[in-house]
Amino acid sequence: MxxxxxxxxxxxxxxxxxxxxxxxxxxxxxxxxxxxxxxxxxxxxxxxxxxxxxxxxxxxxxxxxxxxxxxxxxxxxxxxxxxxxxxxxxxxxxxxxxxxxxxxxxxxxxxxxxxxxxxxxxxxxxxxxxxxxxxxxDFVSPEVATILYFQTSSKIYALGRELLLELGGGKGLKGKKILDLGCGFGTEPITILKYLDFDCHLICADFFPNVVDECMHTTI
Structure with missing residues (x-):
């Protein structure tokens, strides 16, 4: 669709x-x-x-x-x-x-x-x-697993992220270097990468090292 x-x-x-x-x-x-x-x-x-x-x-x-x-x-x-x-x-x-x-x-x-x-x-x-x-x-499992599953499984949540990118002129970020502060468990970075057809240099950062670790190991 x-x-x-x-x-x-x-x-x-x-x-x-x-x-x-x-x-x-x-x-x-x-x-x-x-x-x-x-x-x-x-x-x-x-x-x-x-x-x-x-x-x-x-x-x-x-x-x-x-x-x-x-x-x-x-x-x-x-x-x-x-x-x-x-x-x-x-x-x-x-x-x-x-x-x-x-x-x-x-x-x-x-x-x-x-x-x-x-x-x-x-x-x-x-x-x-x-x-x-x-x-x-400090956002350790099983808390991480629960929230990550919620974010990745909800169609409404996913649609909301995509709409925000579209309304904000997200396509203009193609080929650009992007800093995602507060990247979370990887859901938003994945949305950005897919939305831009992986045509960007995405740098992810968060306040919690174990959250960044979860983000790094998220499969796309």
């Missing part, structure tokens, strides 16, 4: 979803579900069947050093109605959580990003605990 065809398909998708605002809302709902699934995996959702204070939740998780992050996470879930907050105490909104779980099974947008939700369900819940406990997080 040509880029023009992809754009038309994308516009039809956006129209069916309602609007860009609708897409943003779906994104927030999906992110809320992913976090909730992670919390459910470590027992926090069940713990919140009865109202609990933030400190009680922190004590339940154990050794929480980043209470600010826990509060920010909970407030985001309150905003998406996954949690309720009354007098400073949080409890799970079962009906909203079940609604999001149903959307996970049936909604095309949720299905497209299932790998992200599955990542929280499978491994990212452990990362969540480590971060709350103050671990110095």
């Amino acid at each position: 040509t880029l023009e065809g992809k754009v038309k398909v994308s516009l039809r998708l956006l129209k069916n979803l309602g609007s860009l605002t609708g897409v943003a809302k779906l994104t927030r709902m999906h992110n809320a579900l992913s976090v909730a699934v992670g919390l459910e995996k470590i027992g926090v959702i069940e713990f919140l069947e009865e109202p609990k204070s933030l400190k009680e939740v922190a004590d339940f998780i154990g050794d929480v050093k980043r209470l600010d992050l826990l509060e920010a996470m909970f407030e985001a879930l309150v905003e998406e109605k996954v949690l309720k907050k009354v007098d400073g105490r949080y409890t799970v909104n079962v009906s909203q959580l079940e609604k999001l779980k149903a959307m996970r099974r049936t909604n095309p947008y949720f299905k497209e990003y299932e790998v992200f939700t599955a990542g929280f369900e499978g491994v990212m819940n452990e990362v969540m605990i480590d971060v709350l406990r103050g671990r110095d997080f």
Whole structure:
């Protein structure tokens, strides 16, 4: 399919979803579900069947050093109605959580990003605990594997990158030397190389040595 065809398909998708605002809302709902699934995996959702204070939740998780992050996470879930907050105490909104779980099974947008939700369900819940406990997080596997798979498997994500290059006059970069700061795990560099038919000199750099290592070993 040509880029023009992809754009038309994308516009039809956006129209069916309602609007860009609708897409943003779906994104927030999906992110809320992913976090909730992670919390459910470590027992926090069940713990919140009865109202609990933030400190009680922190004590339940154990050794929480980043209470600010826990509060920010909970407030985001309150905003998406996954949690309720009354007098400073949080409890799970079962009906909203079940609604999001149903959307996970049936909604095309949720299905497209299932790998992200599955990542929280499978491994990212452990990362969540480590971060709350103050671990110095540095993008190591399985976190790298989860995010890399999400970026490389999502058709919407790939189309977005290609559209940004097209709208930004990317074809004018052919034959040029390009510095990709914050190259990540290799997804963006691969997109650039393919978009320019490998007619460029691409230099990749990132803040984390192991991320650069992943990028260097990504197969094109």
